[in-house]
Amino acid sequence: GIQVEQSPPDLILQEGANSTLRCNFSDSVNNLQWFHQNPWGQLINLFYIPSGTKQNGRLSATTVATERYSLLYISSSQTTDSGVYFCAVARYDYKLSFGAGTTVTVRA
Amino acid sequence: DVKVTQSSRYLVKRTGEKVFLECVQDMDHENMFWYRQDPGLGLRLIYFSYDVKMKEKGDIPEGYSVSREKKERFSLILESASTNQTSMYLCASRIQVPSYGYTFGSGTRLTVV
Numbered sequence: 001g002i003q004v005e006q007s008p009p010d011l012i013l014q015e016g017a018n019s020t021l022r023c024n025f026s027d028s029v030n031n032l033q034w035f036h037q038n039p040w041g042q043l044i045n046l047f048y049i050p051s052g053t054k055q056n057g058r059l060s061a062t063t064v065a066t067e068r069y070s071l072l073y074i075s076s077s078q079t080t081d082s083g084v085y086f087c088a089v090a091r092y093d094y095k096l097s098f099g100a101g102t103t104v105t106v107r108a
Numbered sequence: 109d110v111k112v113t114q115s116s117r118y119l120v121k122r123t124g125e126k127v128f129l130e131c132v133q134d135m136d137h138e139n140m141f142w143y144r145q146d147p148g149l150g151l152r153l154i155y156f157s158y159d160v161k162m163k164e165k166g167d168i169p170e171g172y173s174v175s176r177e178k179k180e181r182f183s184l185i186l187e188s189a190s191t192n193q194t195s196m197y198l199c200a201s202r203i204q205v206p207s208y209g210y211t212f213g214s215g216t217r218l219t220v221v
Contacts, residue, residue, distance in 0.1 A: 003137070004150075030206070031206050033210070035210075040214075041196070041214060041215050042212065042214055043212035044212075045210050048206070048208075048209065082167070086151065088150075088151070094156060094206075095156070095166065096153065097167075098151040099150050100148055100149060100151035
């Protein structure tokens with residue numbers, strides 16, 4: 001299967017700081033998703049982004065498919081941004097392979 | 109508010125028991141998924157169903173089976189529970205469009221003793 005590597009594994013931020021999370025993948029994909037899992041375990045879909053750039057409020061994501069990586073940007077971080085961020089990819093639509101995640105802690 | 113509901117938040121079962129994990133969605137989604145989540149491994153796909161009575165194996169189907177008799181319900185079955193199946197189990201659904209987001213349930217933490 002496709003290998004997915006996320007970095008850094010852990011990130012501690014002061015409220016208001018900006019950060020970048022990275023996702024590298026080992027093969028071409030036609031599906032790439034970013035998810036956020038809050039401290040209570042609920043997973044939320046953030047972006048569907050197999051290529052290009054998208055923005056949603058303080059979050060944005062960029063995928064450079066030809067170089068097999070994706071970046072998730074968090075700007076002006078808030079304590080509610082804490083949790084685990086997962087990147088997931090698939091060569092053929094549904095069979096997503098997840099990375100191990102980046103654990104983000106935002107301190108007030 | 110649309111929802112994916114998993115029947116139990118916490119479950120403790122004995123080794124060798126047959127275990128049923130239930131998942132119900134109210135969004136008329138075609139696709140449903142079962143994942144397990146373990147520390148450091150992310151989520152791994154156990155089984156996938158793209159429509160009623162249709163199923164496909166994911167990456168780690170051994171020791172599991174599934175049932176989807178109705179569109180809204182997708183059940184994961186552990187035929188004979190073992191301690192290495194202690195994990196967090198997550199159900200998800202979506203419509204059959206790649207760009208459409210996944211909706212996850214809140215998870216079932218299963219402990220097999």
